[in-house]
Amino acid sequence: MPSDSKPEESPPESPPKKPQDFASQSALALELPFTFVGAIVVGGAIGYFLDGWLHTGPWLMMVFGGLGFYAGIREVLRRLPGGNNGSKSG
DSSP: OOOOOOOOOOOOOOOOOOHHHHHHHHHHHHHHHHHHHHHHHHHHHHHHHHHHHHTOTTHHHHHHHHHHHHHHHHHHHHHSSSSOTTOOOO
16 A cells, blocks of 8 residues: 655754854853843842932832832843844834
8 A cells, every 4th residue: 555645854954053153142141140130239229329318218229129120121131132022113
């Protein structure tokens, strides 16, 4: 009984990665955590000093720390390759 199945095709080969791509991705992977944590630290520090100046307790530190968290997430998503990540073009 003859078989109507086609011979299996191998998946298309992806081009080899360039050393520059690997270095760029490694640099990005090492940079992003500092970007994220740095935004939170800067926001929290601003809130801390404003709390000391205005005698408002920990409230401004929490608010500015939260804003720093939001800014850190947004900056990390902006720097990731692939997709437009919410940016509008055109």
